Amino acid sequence: MNIGSIPQIDLLKTIQNEGVVFQVAGFTIKLQSPFPEVSKNIHKLYSDYPLAEQGSFIDFHMKVAPPKGLRRWYRPQVEFHLDGFRPFKPLPQDQAYAMFEWSLNWCIANHMHNYFIVHAAVVEKEGKCIIFPAPPGSGKSTLCASLVMSGWRLLSDELALVDRNAENVFPIPRPINLKNASIDIIRARYPGAIFGPIIKDTAKGTVSHLKPPATSVRLASQLSRPAWVIFPKYQAGSITKLEKKSKAQTFMGVAQNAFNYTVLGSEGFDTLGRLIDGCDCYDFCYSDIDEAIETFQSLLDSK
Numbered sequence: 001m002n003i004g005s006i007p008q009i010d011l012l013k014t015i016q017n018e019g020v021v022f023q024v025a026g027f028t029i030k031l032q033s034p035f036p037e038v039s040k041n042i043h044k045l046y047s048d049y050p051l052a053e054q055g056s057f058i059d060f061h062m063k064v065a066p067p068k069g070l071r072r073w074y075r076p077q078v079e080f081h082l083d084g085f086r087p088f089k090p091l092p093q094d095q096a097y098a099m100f101e102w103s104l105n106w107c108i109a110n111h112m113h114n115y116f117i118v119h120a121a122v123v124e125k126e127g128k129c130i131i132f133p134a135p136p137g138s139g140k141s142t143l144c145a146s147l148v149m150s151g152w153r154l155l156s157d158e159l160a161l162v163d164r165n166a167e168n169v170f171p172i173p174r175p176i177n178l179k180n181a182s183i184d185i186i187r188a189r190y191p192g193a194i195f196g197p198i199i200k201d202t203a204k205g206t207v208s209h210l211k212p213p214a215t216s217v218r219l220a221s222q223l224s225r226p227a228w229v230i231f232p233k234y235q236a237g238s239i240t241k242l243e244k245k246s247k248a249q250t251f252m253g254v255a256q257n258a259f260n261y262t263v264l265g266s267e268g269f270d271t272l273g274r275l276i277d278g279c280d281c282y283d284f285c286y287s288d289i290d291e292a293i294e295t296f297q298s299l300l301d302s303k
Contacts, residue, residue: 004047012039019063021052025172025220027108028052033064035078035096041196042100045175045209048217060107064100066093082107091202098199098207101177105158108172109259115161115170116271117259122155122169123147125300128227129169131160131279133257136204139234139286142182145210146289147296149190154216155224159259164267166274168223173216175209183208189289226275227303229254230282240291242299243283250281 003011003022014020016039019032024046033039052058063081067090077090080103087106091099109117120133121144134140141157148154154173161170175196178186183206186193194211229250230242245253254272255261261268286292 001051002047003043003049003051006043006051008040008043011043012036015039015042019061021056021058022046023050023052024104024174026170027059027172028056029060029062029104030058031062031064031100033096033100034066035064035093037094037197038064038096038100041097041209044194045196045211048212048214059111060104062100062103062107064096064103095199095202097197098202098209101175101209104174108159108161112161113260113263115163116166116261116264116268116275118160118162118254119158119257119259120160121157122160122171122224123152124155124169124171124224125152127225128300128303129155129224130228130230130296131169131226131254132230132232133160133254134232135257138232139182140232141176141178142185142234142289143232143286143292145176145178145182145186146189146293148176148213148216149186149193150293152296153219153224154212162226162271162275163223164271166271166278167225169226170223171216171220173212173220175211177204177207177209179207180205185289186210226279228282228299229276229279230284232284232286234287235285236287238285238287240288240295241283241285242295243285245281245283247276247281250279251276 016034019030021030061083067079076093078093078096079090118133120131121140122131132140144157155171157176196209198208200206
């Protein structure tokens with residue numbers, strides 16, 4: 001059974017009470033929240049994700065709930081709990097759903113050190129994947145969403161999980177976090193796309209989450225081999241330009257975007273070295289999405 005098979009009113013009651021237990025790729029999550037907005041958007045954006053079997057080991061016990069005391073009533077806020085631990089300061093209550101998404105990123109990035117973890121989008125086609133490491137504001141998520149809506153498989157919008165041999169990337173397809181102007185760009189290009197709520201005045205600006213294709217969710221158990229590491233950069237009015245990047249520069253750029261490079265020590269160094277050795281490396285500057293899509297299709301065709 002998938003989350004979408006549960007009537008929305010029943011899912012609301014489940015999440016508000018004992019919590020819903022479901023699979024996101026290889027992770028099992030238990031989520032509790034009294035906020036109808038959280039339940040509504042889990043039902044909407046995670047409808048294709050399977051429910052966990054009874055008695056499954058739970059990786060992350062997550063709770064998104066109001067803090068105790070007067071804050072429950074005065075300028076209502078929301079807190080995230082992981083097994084009772086609260087790693088973040090409260091946010092305004094209207095950011096409850098976004099807090100779930102951001103908190104799940106944090107859970108994976110801080111607890112899955114059996115992988116080399118990079119802040120990056122990852123897409124795949126014909127068994128080969130592109131890793132897009134990039135800081136905020138690079139246009140990474142806009143590019144990722146455009147490729148995914150054009151037929152590439154989504155492995156991740158936020159986290160590349162690379163195995164220690166650097167031979168495969170572990171997929172964790174989840175809603176794509178779009179910000180500010182990117183929301184309207186993707187809405188206009190893909191009228192059938194399904195979005196979560198538009199949440200304003202967050203630390204990231206205005207955000208909304210794009211539902212991943214059902215195919216990407218269904219194929220979440222299929223690993224993909226990294227073929228390219230490409231650093232994207234959106235620049236208004238620029239020509240589309242794909243330029244070779246040296247292995248040394250790529251190594252340093254990925255290390256700067258890795259969550260656990262120093263945590264893994266020498267093994268992190270070796271894993272990153274193997275990853276870079278096995279990939280073609282580029283810088284990519286763009287302003288035209290159609291040209292960007294054509295560029296990556298040509299890159300795939302030439303491989």
